[in-house]
Amino acid sequence: MAGTNLTLRRRQLASRLRELRHATGMTVDQVAQELLCSPAKISRMETGQRGVSQRDVRDLCRIYGVSDDKLVTQLMTLARESRQPGLKQEWGDLGNDAIYVYMDLEAAAVSITELQTAYIPGLFQTEEYARALIRGLLPRIDQELLERRVEARMKRQLLLTQKEPPRYWTFIDEAALLRQVGDASIMTDQLEQVLRLAQAPHVTVQVIPFEVGAYMSADGPFVMFRMKDPAVSEVVYVEMLNRVEYLEKPAELEIYREAVEIIRAAALSPNESIRRIAKAKSDFSAALPRSDHLSPGEQ
Known part of the structure; x- marks a missing residue:
């Protein structure tokens, strides 16, 4: 089996991004407007239906006001691992x-x-x-x-x-x-x-x-x-x-x-x-x- 569990990594990242958005009180539409993308893209990222790029993670952390460098690094790592060959x-x-x-x-x-x-x-x-x-x-x-x-x-x-x-x-x-x-x-x-x-x-x-x-x-x-x-x-x-x-x-x-x-x-x-x-x-x-x-x- 592959050493990195891609499905689990993607779902972990999706769950954490969803929690961060809920903590800000922002809607999917509001985040999509800030990220300059469709609401469907945000929804798919938050349900693990699509991969999330490291750039998306960086921009979402900025939108959500995440200042904890350790958390940002963890999220970036999940994004990278979830997109590796599996x-x-x-x-x-x-x-x-x-x-x-x-x-x-x-x-x-x-x-x-x-x-x-x-x-x-x-x-x-x-x-x-x-x-x-x-x-x-x-x-x-x-x-x-x-x-x-x-x-x-x-x-x-x-x-x-x-x-x-x-x-x-x-x-x-x-x-x-x-x-x-x-x-x-x-x-x-x-x-x-x-x-x-x-x-x-x-x-x-x-x-x-x-x-x-x-x-x-x-x-x-x-x-x-x-x-x-x-x-x-x-x-x-x-x-x-x-x-x-x-x-x-x-x-x-x-x-x-x-x-x-x-x-x-x-x-x-x-x-x-x-x-x-x-x-x-x-x-x-x-x-x-x-x-x-x-x-x-x-x-």
């Missing part, structure tokens, strides 16, 4: 710029809470499962692009085994355990990997069984990232068929916090979840040709 240069074209934003947030998070309703979470996927899944979702994807995406997904998983991994809590709908992606052998290996990773002390897995019925957010998976920096404390990632959204407004975050608590209470306990996953693995294993069940001495 994951796109490191990984090449992955077909969707939203992937780089997601990877940046994931790498910076101290806590990740994820709901997956149809597929095994990306941080748990085996290489063969990931390849079959991406090919199924994007049947016309170029083979070279497919392999780059699979490679990036495998590298992302190092997050869970690094020296200081994030706290990872995932809710997996039972449908994701039973939906066959690839063949029975791929599913057997995949569920074995989920069982293995679930043993890590920083990982919690809860299965949402069919008997729960309808539940909050059953119609849409999401990932909640929590950061160390209080200026960018939480971000929720929501993926749809034709776009993704990153939610940060307090009212939006509160809805997803509520969903997490409701799902946590409705899902099976971690121990019960392990048993349900093991049962699904056993069922897929039973569907394998007999030779796959036998040890080398028995064949």
